[in-house]
């Protein structure tokens with residue numbers, strides 16, 4: 001009881017007169033494009049400042065910016081999840097961290113910084129994975145903002161929020177705002193689970209990750225990248241056996257660099273450097289403060305507009321390219337009827353009668369709109385191939401060599417699942 | 433023995449590991465390299481206010497490591513500032529100088545950046561020679577919501593002399609904003625364009641042509657046949673095509689299709705991916721110009737007086753390029769690039785091809801330097817700069833601007849912008865109208881949409897039709913929040929303006945030329961008013 005009073009007292013004291021002079025200008029009156037349902041004045045301010053619990057996923061490049069923007073905008077109950085610790089290479093943009101914080105959890109350090117800088121804002125950190133949390137946890141928020149660099153984590157939270165929607169309960173629909181950057185480019189989008197296009201719907205818009213064929217790496221290297229891949233994919237396991245490669249261990253990177261350099265010399269390939277080695281094996285994406293600031297601001301602006309109705313929110317995709325002048329494109333990304341998360345229709349796929357299960361799996365891994373790393377396949381009650389558990393893998397392994405047509409009838413369906421994804425994908429098979 | 437060896441290895445590993453600074457800046461060095469970083473580190477930036485937008489801009493410049501910043505701001509922190517500016521100590525800063533409160537909180541973002549607070553009045557500095565000299569001594573000056581009269585004086589001062597710093601003028605009101613870069617001329621060698629430079633396949637240099645000539649498909653074994661680089665496949669096919677078509681290359685669509693089919697017909701087995709690649713790359717044979725229209729336009733510019741130009745080196749290089757293209761000893765085109773894209777071929781062929789390109793690029797680079805030396809014997813340009821220029825000759829850029837406010841006075845330009853970019857132009861005009869009304873002493877909260885709209889009409893002049901819906905949308909938003917420096921708008925501008933500043937300072941990538949207009953109601957940006 002006493003605690004509550006003190007907390008309320010502190011919260012009130014924190015709101016010095018005039019604190020929200022700037023934000024209140026757009027909360028006290030509507031603009032010409034504001035929806036008529038907007039409740040200008042105290043009602044909207046109370047909701048924003050007292051009732052709108054918001055979740056931020058990621059406390060990195062975008063996350064630091066998002067937390068600061070939300071706190072200044074008037075969100076006072078913010079939760080943040082991040083599984084990473086602070087690295088020295090984060091300090092050129094993740095502005096809530098200092099050299100003394102290197103090695104500490106991002107979520108915790110960021111939360112403490114915001115609370116120290118912006119009085120009356122409560123930031124609750126969780127140092128761990130989004131997958132540790134269940135639907136009850138996600139249900140407590142009004143909004144979710146995602147500033148992640150991992151495609152897999154985004155697919156997971158997207159599918160989780162889509163699955164959570166209960167048509168009987170409007171509260172179960174949690175708007176998801178997603179941001180991403182790469183160098184001078186970035187995008188921000190608003191996803192209304194089940195209503196608008198979801199993250200999975202637009203998977204084919206992602207840049208295809210550069211994958212070098214094994215035969216090039218092994219037999220016909222031409223680029224320094226080929227030498228580096230050879231060192232990490234083929235030489236490391238050959239020389240070190242089961243010892244796992246740690247791309248954060250400078251000694252491991254040093255070994256890869258020297259090995260790749262030697263291979264480059266052997267084949268007269270120039271350009272193997274330490275920096276390139278790191279870039280290739282860690283799949284480093286260039287990142288700067290300014291792009292993160294733009295995209296995080298865009299995400300928070302949409303969150304603010306959704307929370308307050310003070311202006312219409314983004315429908316539904318904002319894309320920015322800043323390399324040559326400033327080019328941006330705002331458009332509505334369409335839902336995909338065969339989206340495995342929000343669409344419900346099976347993906348039609350036409351294959352040769354001779355195509356083996358093995359080759360089908362290869363095709364699925366490569367398809368830009370599917371991107372499943374280790375798919376397990378079944379058709380009705382029949383297991384075609386399962387990656388795990390080991391007994392099932394062993395039992396289904398002989399199927400890999402068989403043509404799909406031997407196991408599935410023309411027009412039949414195959415269900416594809418992967419442990420990393422909280423949904424399954426239906427394929428309708430046709431034979432050419 | 434073994435121990436010694438491993439010690440040497442450890443030492444070697446120690447030596448190759450990047451230092452702390454390289455590790456800290458790793459993610460940005462991949463964008464602008466050490467040369468861009470050095471340029472940032474030698475820059476001195478002046479912000480003429482400590483508003484939320486200003487400190488957001490600075491944050492994104494301090495983090496990547498500019499050399500120095502000054503916040504020039506005579507204002508004391510208000511309760512409103514304490515509520516919307518992350519780089520103040522909240523209510524504890526109220527009543528203290530805003531600049532003095534913000535500087536330490538910005539400096540702690542990066543120990544290697546120097547920053548000072550200057551609490552003098554900008555208006556007073558503009559009145560004295562010493563003050564004006566001081567303002568012109570920075571590398572770049574940035575203003576946010578500066579009153580119109582002061583802005584005019586500052587912009588005129590910095591426009592006086594082409595060696596004076598560029599000025600970025602930022603304005604915002606609620607969800608709307610725009611910014612303008614005032615610069616005389618900006619030259620970019622490393623634009624980081626993503627369009628691939630010509631491989632000169634339609635006009636191969638002698639060594640490359642000789643290789644293509646000696647290559648006989650019938651004499652290749654199956655492995656060799658599957659590894660002929662696409663460059664050679666295309667050169668050979670073009671020679672054959674020319675022989676059969678009176679010396680011309682495919683032009684009409686049907687011809688292009690036939691050419692592609694001929695390339696693809698070389699494929700003997702389905703796994704010969706090099707011919708598929710050649711087919712996909714065949715477009716190079718009719719779309720590649722020896723000199724693009726952008727570069728031609730630069731070559732056609734009237735010569736510049738090198739004694740007075742702040743970009744003398746660039747203009748000398750440009751003149752040398754013009755002479756290089758015309759030189760009978762040269763290729764008759766831009767210098768060859770030595771960077772080769774990957775091709776589906778074997779190591780030996782690829783390395784051979786790469787060496788050929790490198791050698792030819794070296795020969796042309798030497799010719800270029802000879803021309804440069806002959807024509808500009810007294811000019812000293814670093815070898816690395818010349819090399820970068822030759823290497824990037826396909827993508828060099830030159831921007832020329834005009835004085836801030838010039839667009840608003842150019843009635844023809846305004847009228848045409850209204851036609852092509854109506855919502856961008858009226859948003860810009862609504863912000864201009866707001867500055868005008870405030871300069872005439874209007875009380876911000878009492879400015880009506882009608883008054884603002886009337887001012888916009890006055891700005892464009894008689895007889896110019898304005899798009900009513902767009903104007904209403906923009907004017908209504910401006911009068912709703914005429915003095916609001918919203919945290920998200922400030923952060924958005926902080927990123928955008930810092931990004932442009934980085935492009936200006938590093939002379940890499942291409943900055944905005946004109947006004948960048950931003951509407952965060954409908955979440956769009958647009959560019960208008962390029963000179």
Ligand SMILES: [Zn+2]
Nearest residue numbers: 198201339342
């Ligand atoms: Zn979907």
